[in-house]
Amino acid sequence: MDFSPLTDALASKSYGKIADICDELMLKGAAEMEGVPFEEEWPFAIHLLAHIYVNDTNSARFLWKSIPAAVKERQPEVVAVWGIGQRLWTRDYAAVHEAIRAFDWSQQIQPLVDAFSEVYTKRMFQLLLSAxxxxxxxxxxxxxxxxxxxxxxxxxxxxxxxxxxxxxxxxxxxxxxxxxxxxxxxxxxxxxxxxxxxx
Missing domain, CATH: 1.10.10 (Arc Repressor Mutant, subunit A)
Structure with missing residues (x-):
């Protein structure tokens, strides 16, 4: 599968586009593979975090539910990303930062985690400002x-x-x-x- 659009978006720090790119690639990949599982190579952690980054917790939740249990068992980073999503879903805003700091992120996803952390801090500031x-x-x-x-x-x-x-x-x-x-x-x-x- 050609992940170059995703690789390019990560390299150019176009984090707001990654969720859509992953959704498109996943649909295209599912059609091309015709039922052959491609879970091993799919970047579930990035895909999940990309939905969280754009504040689309509904899509993140549905993606989480569709991820095979075997992937969740073998890829702790996916589970760690969902830990962030769970805190957002339950509106445990302060615990989101704890979930970010609680995992040793891979080099591939670390820049996206950092960018999300920065965006999230700004969102929280705006929330405090209005409340x-x-x-x-x-x-x-x-x-x-x-x-x-x-x-x-x-x-x-x-x-x-x-x-x-x-x-x-x-x-x-x-x-x-x-x-x-x-x-x-x-x-x-x-x-x-x-x-x-x-x-």
Missing amino acids: YSTISIQDTALFLGMNEDDATSYVLQQGWVVDPDSRMLIVKKQPVKTEQKLDSSKLQRLTEYVFHLEH
């Missing part, structure tokens, strides 16, 4: 998968403020973009124009 006005340093560190000093440094760079007495972080909300309002004279001219068109 909290104040949050403890300890909880922030848990969500961001960092130690308390690194988490504090990370959010301070985003404009948050730390209250040294309570050890709480004050969340700096992003400014809401307001729609440009139409002034009344423009609205009046528009109304007159529409009136003339109708009569």
Whole structure:
């Protein structure tokens, strides 16, 4: 089977495209092999993580269910990737970082794991930004998968403020973009124009 589209996407760090590439290759491979199992050579760990990377946990879950038990037994990396997926599926957000750090990833998948970790940290930051006005340093560190000093440094760079007495972080909300309002004279001219068109 020709894995060059996947190899090229990994080499160019086009991680957002990998899930679709793997889905296409799997369909093509299944058609070409006509029932001959190709489980041994299929990059299940990359395919599974690619769906997780694009935040498509439903597809990851269905892929996991379709992976033969023999593959799961022989490829612990596939099981480790699903460990990340399980945490996401159950919304155990803080445990996702633990699942990432708990496995010694192969050289082939490590860059994708690192990229997912970075994207996931940004997603968690956005979640904290939208959900909290104040949050403890300890909880922030848990969500961001960092130690308390690194988490504090990370959010301070985003404009948050730390209250040294309570050890709480004050969340700096992003400014809401307001729609440009139409002034009344423009609205009046528009109304007159529409009136003339109708009569």
